Amino acid sequence: MAKKKFVVGCFDDEAVLFPAVKKVRTAGYKIHDVYTPFPVHGLDHAMGLRETSLHTAGFIYGITGTTTALSGISWVLTYDWPLNYGGKPHFALPAWIPITFELTVLFAAVGMVLTFCYLCQMAPFVKKHHFHPRATDDLFVMVIECTDKTNTADLEAFLSNNGAMEVKTEIAEDGWWFGRYDKDELPFEQKTVVA
Amino acid sequence: MHLKYESQLREPLVYGSKTYHDVTEDIVRPIEAKPSKLWYIGFYIAIALLLFGVYSLYRDVTYGIGQWNLNKTIGWGWDITNFVWWVGIGHAGTLISAILLLFRQGWRTGVNRAAEAMTIFAVMCAGQFPIWHMGRVWMAFFVLPYANTRGPVWVNFNSPLLWDVFAISTYFTVSLLFWYSGLLPDMATIRDRAFTKLRKRLYGIASFGWNGSTKHWQRHESLALVLAGLSTPLVLSVHTIVSFDFATSVIPGWHTTIFPPYFVAGAVFSGFAMVQSLMVIVRKVFGMEDYITMGHIEAMNKVIVLTGSIVGVAYLTELFMGWYSQNKYEGYTFWYSRANLFSPYGWSYWGMMACNVLSPQIFWFRKMRRNLFVTFFMSVIVNIGMWFERFVIIVTSLYRDYLPSSWAVYYSPTIWEIGFYLGTFGLFFTCFFLFAKYFPVIAIAEIKYVLKTSGESFKDDMDKQELMKAEEFAHEYAH
Numbered sequence: 060m061a062k063k064k065f066v067v068g069c070f071d072d073e074a075v076l077f078p079a080v081k082k083v084r085t086a087g088y089k090i091h092d093v094y095t096p097f098p099v100h101g102l103d104h105a106m107g108l109r110e111t112s113l114h115t116a117g118f119i120y121g122i123t124g125t126t127t128a129l130s131g132i133s134w135v136l137t138y139d140w141p142l143n144y145g146g147k148p149h150f151a152l153p154a155w156i157p158i159t160f161e162l163t164v165l166f167a168a169v170g171m172v173l174t175f176c177y178l179c180q181m182a183p184f185v186k187k188h189h190f191h192p193r194a195t196d197d198l199f200v201m202v203i204e205c206t207d208k209t210n211t212a213d214l215e216a217f218l219s220n221n222g223a224m225e226v227k228t229e230i231a232e233d234g235w236w237f238g239r240y241d242k243d244e245l246p247f248e249q250k251t252v253v254a
Numbered sequence: 255m256h257l258k259y260e261s262q263l264r265e266p267l268v269y270g271s272k273t274y275h276d277v278t279e280d281i282v283r284p285i286e287a288k289p290s291k292l293w294y295i296g297f298y299i300a301i302a303l304l305l306f307g308v309y310s311l312y313r314d315v316t317y318g319i320g321q322w323n324l325n326k327t328i329g330w331g332w333d334i335t336n337f338v339w340w341v342g343i344g345h346a347g348t349l350i351s352a353i354l355l356l357f358r359q360g361w362r363t364g365v366n367r368a369a370e371a372m373t374i375f376a377v378m379c380a381g382q383f384p385i386w387h388m389g390r391v392w393m394a395f396f397v398l399p400y401a402n403t404r405g406p407v408w409v410n411f412n413s414p415l416l417w418d419v420f421a422i423s424t425y426f427t428v429s430l431l432f433w434y435s436g437l438l439p440d441m442a443t444i445r446d447r448a449f450t451k452l453r454k455r456l457y458g459i460a461s462f463g464w465n466g467s468t469k470h471w472q473r474h475e476s477l478a479l480v481l482a483g484l485s486t487p488l489v490l491s492v493h494t495i496v497s498f499d500f501a502t503s504v505i506p507g508w509h510t511t512i513f514p515p516y517f518v519a520g521a522v523f524s525g526f527a528m529v530q531s532l533m534v535i536v537r538k539v540f541g542m543e544d545y546i547t548m549g550h551i552e553a554m555n556k557v558i559v560l561t562g563s564i565v566g567v568a569y570l571t572e573l574f575m576g577w578y579s580q581n582k583y584e585g586y587t588f589w590y591s592r593a594n595l596f597s598p599y600g601w602s603y604w605g606m607m608a609c610n611v612l613s614p615q616i617f618w619f620r621k622m623r624r625n626l627f628v629t630f631f632m633s634v635i636v637n638i639g640m641w642f643e644r645f646v647i648i649v650t651s652l653y654r655d656y657l658p659s660s661w662a663v664y665y666s667p668t669i670w671e672i673g674f675y676l677g678t679f680g681l682f683f684t685c686f687f688l689f690a691k692y693f694p695v696i697a698i699a700e701i702k703y704v705l706k707t708s709g710e711s712f713k714d715d716m717d718k719q720e721l722m723k724a725e726e727f728a729h730e731y732a733h
Contacts, residue, residue, distance in 0.1 A: 096274060096443070097699040098471040108469055113476045121484075135399070135408045144412050157417040157495050161424040164484045168428040172435055175477050176462065179470045181438070185463035194466050195443040197274035240458030241451040 064205040064230050065091060066214045067190045068223035069198045073099050075222035076199045080105045082221055083203065088214065091204040091233070094194035113178070117171040124166025128159040186238030188231045265549040267360055267704055271711030272544070274702050281696050282444055284540045286453075289691055292539065300683035307677010310670040311386055319389045322671040327662035328652045332671045333387045335644040339524070340380035340678065341422065341496055342517075342640060345489055346525025347373025348429055351436075352485035355478070360708055361553050363700040364546045367440075368536060369529045370433040371693070375685040376528070377426045379678035384418070386674065414498040421495040428488060432481045435474070438464045440698045493521040500647065507587040507651030510575075516568035520640060523561035523610070526554050527636035532686065534630045536695055545696050552623045558636065559617035565643075566611035583656070591650040598664055599650045602642050609639025 070076040076093070080102070083090060090106055136142070137149045147154075176182060194200040201218070205211060205228075215226040272280075289297075314321050324331050347370040354362040385394050397419045399409045409416050442464035445457035464470070497517035500508035510516075530551070537546040576588030592603040613635055616622045623629070653662045689695070706712045719727060 093468045094466040095468060095471065096278075096466060097439070097702040098475050099468070102468050103472045106468060108472060111469075111473045111476045113473050114480050117480045117484075131399075132411045136411060140405055140408055142410070144410060147412065151412050154412040157414075157491065157498070158411060158420045160487070160491060161417075161420040164428060164488050165424040167484055168431055168481060171477055171480060172431045175435065175473055178473060179467075181462035181464060181470075183459045183462060186458070187463045187465050189446070189465065192446045195439065195446045195464075196278045200466075235463055239455055240445055241455040 062230055063233050066203045066205060066211055067227050067229055068201045068218035069191055069225040070201065070222060071198060071224050073199055077105055079221040088203050091202040094190060094200040096195050096197060113171060113175060116174050117167045120170030121163045121167035124163040125159055128162035132158065180235050184237050185235050186240065187235045190229065266710035266713055267364060267708040268701060269544040269547060269710045272705065272709060277701050277705065278443055278698060281694050281698050282447065285444060285692060285694065293687065293691065297687040300680050300687055303676050303680030304684050306673050307680050310673030310677055313670050314386055315391060321668060323665060323668050325662055327655060327660050328649060328665045330648050330652065331665055332667045332675060333383050335648050336675050336678065337380050337383035338496060338644040339641050340376050342493065342521035342524045343528045344373045344376035344380060345493060345521035346529045348485045348489040349522055349525065351432060352482040352489060355482040356486060360704055361550050363697060363704055364550050365529060365533055367697040368532060368695045370429065371689045372528060372532060373429050374433060375682045377422065377429065379682050381422060382678055414495065414502050417495045418499060421492045425488060425492045428485055432485060435477060436697060438462055439466065440694045443698050490518055493517045505651050506583040507647065510572060512568055512571055516565065519561045519564035520643060523558060523565055524637055524640035526557050527633040530554055530629055530633035534626055536690065540695065542696060545701060548624050551629055555617045555623040555629060559614050562610055562614035569611065587651055591654060592646060602646050606639050606642035606646050609635050610643060
């Protein structure tokens with residue numbers, strides 16, 4: 060949680076964004092993030108982000124579920140309180156497959172979603188700084204972090220030359236905090252909509 | 255690798271020449287507008303049904319399930335019929351969002367959000383039936399395996415009824431997570447364009463602070479893919495396990511090895527029919543014809559004719575086995591209690607055959623698949639037929655068991671049994687009306703994602719590339 064200085068460039072077409080990302084990186088600037096309204100394929104590679112390991116976490120949660128189910132059921136039915144169900148063996152593995160499977164899926168799904176929220180720092184009542192309100196509508200917003208040496212005017216011109224339709228410099232919080240969105244400015248004019 | 259564009263032979267998934275902003279506008283409009291009179295009328299009818307259901311359940315709890323016409327012989331009647339019916343309907347959403355995602359079926363984007371919501375509401379309705387059927391509903395928590403002071407005496411992990419507890423609750427949880435994680439970006443879209451303080455605040459809470467970061471999108475896509483991979487076997491397992499409730503018993507008519515695939519096909523069949531009923535109305539009322547196109551409707555009708563025919567094959571296989579097994583009890587159930595039109599419940603068997611097997615065959619004709627009226631009419635017919643199917647399986651197998659002295663007299667439900675069923679309709683539609691008003695009925699981000707590969711105007715722009723020579727194309731686009 061610290062205030063930093065950012066230069067923001069907004070693009071209205073992903074076809075323009077891609078070469079711009081490449082050029083900005085070659086020029087040696089550090090891209091803080093690109094905010095897009097939908098997942099743009101290949102953008103993570105273009106920005107040099109590494110692959111996510113979320114699916115590995117999912118696998119680990121899944122086998123945790125499998126182990127929990129198998130060890131729990133076998134402990135209950137063979138050791139803690141072995142009951143005779145119609146003369147069938149106490150250790151009735153085939154009959155446990157359904158519950159084992161369900162718990163595998165349940166653990167993997169719940170674990171992954173919680174991990175996802177943790178990694179992305181997302182939860183109800185969490186607030187983050189908005190560089191542009193249209194980033195969730197139709198703009199691709201590239202945010203570049205400034206260092207002491209960055210000449211913001213140069214950088215802004217550089218972004219404009221590479222197709223950014225709107226550029227600005229902002230000092231903003233880069234983390235999250237608990238807050239409300241209704242304190243923000245309202246981006247669109249009040250309008251009346253008829254059904 | 256991402257395709258540059260889709261073949262011209264495929265119908266566009268989004269009609270009209272739209273920008274990303276137009277997509278947002280079109281889908282968010284019903285949320286920002288005041289609901290129409292029609293919405294209020296529908297909503298109040300749903301609430302009225304719900305209240306009637308609550309009153310029926312009040313009687314059920316106060317006087318016991320003797321309020322229903324169940325007896326010792328027919329211990330499962332409308333109640334469990336309705337349970338299986340709702341669970342079946344609850345299969346289409348996850349099938350559309352998970353299996354079709356893995357199969358890379360682009361058309362799922364138009365209908366997945368509403369279908370997933372429908373799934374969640376249908377499973378909520380389904381869950382009511384086994385719970386209230388317990389009679390002493392305040393002891394419902396006994397089905398959970400928790401360390402108790404009674405020994406501890408545990409639940410029977412070998413019982414299909416307990417498998418059901420795990421299957422339905424897991425299915426509900428995973429569907430809810432899948433649906434809501436997909437909704438987060440769209441909630442953020444609504445939040446950022448909201449022009450009232452209240453809306454901004456509430457959607458701000460609901461969107462978990464989503465901001466569209468590339469890293470978040472990368473994780474989001476990974477999450478969606480893995481959840482789809484998990485949900486695919488899950489959705490097949492749920493109705494398989496529901497069918498085990500019957501198939502692991504020794505009741506003629508239930509003791510059948512083909513039950514799991516037959517139940518799953520039936521579930522997809524009825525689920526798609528319910529999606530059709532809702533989508534035909536939603537696209538009309540909200541003017542979403544550009545997003546839920548005739549192509550979408552046709553694709554779903556194809557699934558309906560396929561799964562309806564699978565179910566038909568299963569019915570015929572059962573009849574064949576009833577004769578071929580040379581088992582008197584099987585033969586009696588299938589050939590007397592069911593297929594004989596003049597036996598007490600013969601009408602339900604032939605109702606099922608007419609609705610599920612014969613009538614969907616009209617969808618072999620393209621003209622019929624693309625006719626909205628026929629589609630809507632058939633979707634209702636299919637769900638009536640699938641209700642009959644569960645009624646046939648449950649009641650015709652039970653009412654004449656091995657001991658003729660315990661054969662039941664004709665079973666018909668009481669008003670409170672029907673009231674409970676109507677109440678779940680109330681619950682379902684109350685939830686769906688609220689969903690349609692406060693949530694985006696179409697996945698906004700996913701439509702934007704396919705817009706430039708499958709949108710009509712963008713596909714037309716590709717005509718000149720189609721005409722290019724291979725060398726020219728390579729010169730222009732190869733990197």
